[in-house]
Amino acid sequence: MKSLIITTLLVLTTVIGIGNDIATDTLRVYQFELLEDIGAGSWRKTKKAMKEAADSDAGLILIHMNTYGGLLNAADSIRTAILNSDIPVWVFIDNNAASAGALISIAADKIFMKPGGNIGSATVVNQTGEPLPDKYQSFMRSLMRATAESHGADTIIVKKDTTIVWKRDPHIAEAMVDPDIEIEGISPKGKVLAFTTKEAIKHKYCEGEANSINEILDKQATQPYVIKKQELRPIDHIIHFFINPVVQGLLIMLIIGGIYFELQTPGIGFPLFVSIMATILYFLPLYVEGIAAYWEIIIFAVGLILLIIEIFAIPGFGVLGISGIILMIVGLAMAMVDRLEFEYMPILWSVLGKAFFIVTTTSAISLFVSIWLGGKLFKSSRFSQLALNTVQNTDEGYIGIDNSIIEIQGKTGVANTDLRPSGTIEIEGKFYDAMAKDGFIEAGTKIRVVEVKMAQLYVKPMNNVQ
Incomplete structure (x- = not known):
């Protein structure tokens, strides 16, 4: 009996060990979508995705993207999060990665594009689609250039010649912003650069062509994988x-x-x-x-x-x-x-x-x-x-204002408080609310009531009364 128990425990230990090995060998892929204009909501989804990917021990983050652009500040926040991510980030461009989408895509470790897709056209524009002044374009050029440079370069030495080959050419990234940048054979002067899928692959701005995320992982993953999609709560x-x-x-x-x-x-x-x-x-x-x-x-x-x-x-x-x-x-x-x-x-x-x-x-x-x-x-x-539409006619006994107020017009007194422009005045030992007719009147100034309108007293300093 004792031998049977020991044998059973050994078998269970072996099975559990094999299961752990299988689990360890499985690539956990965290997928989330950026299929809208890039904005505050996109940045919120990205922050949530980064945290959930880390908490679930994901080995890869994969962004499903299709966007015509959006807000630069949100795109730069997403770009920075991708560059600082400890987990590799891939992007699948499902047709479009224009403007802000291009900036985000270039930050990823690998870019994959659908046949017929495009990436680029990152000029900063206003609400009407007109390009903003050069200081804004300069800032965007620096962002695109720095993002491309972050992927590094290979130094090739042949005899006495040293050649630096960028993994993502920074000049190409700048040409996606500035039409004045000319790159021979790639981007003529006067045109903002945008790549098709084939062109992006040729110039190292895309690692491959695919029709779906599963196709990308089938070709690129070196181990079995499981995809966890982001689930947004209501x-x-x-x-x-x-x-x-x-x-x-x-x-x-x-x-x-x-x-x-x-x-x-x-x-x-x-x-x-x-x-x-x-x-x-x-x-x-x-x-x-x-x-x-x-x-x-x-x-x-x-x-x-x-x-x-x-x-x-x-x-x-x-x-x-x-x-x-x-x-x-x-x-x-x-x-x-x-x-x-x-x-x-x-x-x-x-x-x-x-x-x-x-x-x-x-x-x-x-x-x-x-x-x-x-x-x-x-x-x-x-x-x-x-609305209060009732008319209170005088022939029915209604009085619009106190007659004694009307009789105050023309009388003189003293400003009891500063009138800025409203305050209180004193006339014949009585206090009244009043407003300065012109400008401000300091307390203690002698005043005259120059107008009574809708039970409101308007006063002027004595030295200004004509």
Whole structure:
């Protein structure tokens, strides 16, 4: 019996050992996709993929790519992550790797392309597709050149001649950005370089042609392999959706429109709820992603508070209201800008300009549409109850303002507080709220009431009264 137990244990140990050897000999491949315009969502997927690949002891990361380009800052973040990866990274270009996609692909250890695919055309352009000034192109050229150089070169010595053969030629990488770079037999002057699959293989910017990822691994892998594909959770899809610039623009419109309609209707109602929800959906995904910082949210909140104070607590519209609007715009725009942007000054102003353009444009459109739509809704019979349209006629006993206020016009007094432009004044031992007609008035200055309009007193210093 004892011999049987020992024999069984030996057999089990052998089987387990063989199983471990098989598991050790299997290549674990982690695959994720970049099939969209490169942006904040792409960078988020890449960070997640790198971490999960390391946690699962993957021996290879394989990117399935098909993109026409995207945001340079996101592409550079992905490029840097690939260059610093301890796990080899391969890219399968499933048709297109243009602009930002080309930068990311060149960073990979190996590039494979589908028949009929292309790589290149990495000139930096603005929102309308026009090339940006040369300082931006210079920055992109340096990124492309440095990325190509990172793969190293072979030094070939024949007698007294020494030749350096780059694994990825940096001049070719630069020619994908700058049309003024001419490479004989490859890129004529005046044309931005882009390779087809065959051309990329010929000039060492592609290791091979394949129709699928499995075909690549069947040809290249020297051992059995197993593929683990990235699985995004529902929350990941939601975050990717809400950090899309188009969606962000729509949320800004809802924020501004909600505030406008709330100010036009009595009490607290649905427009305020819409505005609050849009604000949460705008800032929360950006904050979770690490794109927005808490101080940007505070700036927006302070701006909103100042605007509310100006509208409800202070007559007229002045410094507080303007400051509030500016702070709200700054908070919304700065929240769009990744902290990484500030490390790359050549593109910082371009990114900031784009963020402020989106915020100001969508805010203006929202305000215009809200005013137009409000006029239509409040005049309709169905929604007229949302606005206060009751007319209080004087022949029915209603008095618009206190008659004693009207009688104050022309009287003199003293500014009790600074009028900047609003404050309080003292006339005949009584205190009144008033506004400076022109500029600011310091406390203690003798004043005269020059106008009474809608129960509001307007005053001027005595020495300025004609």
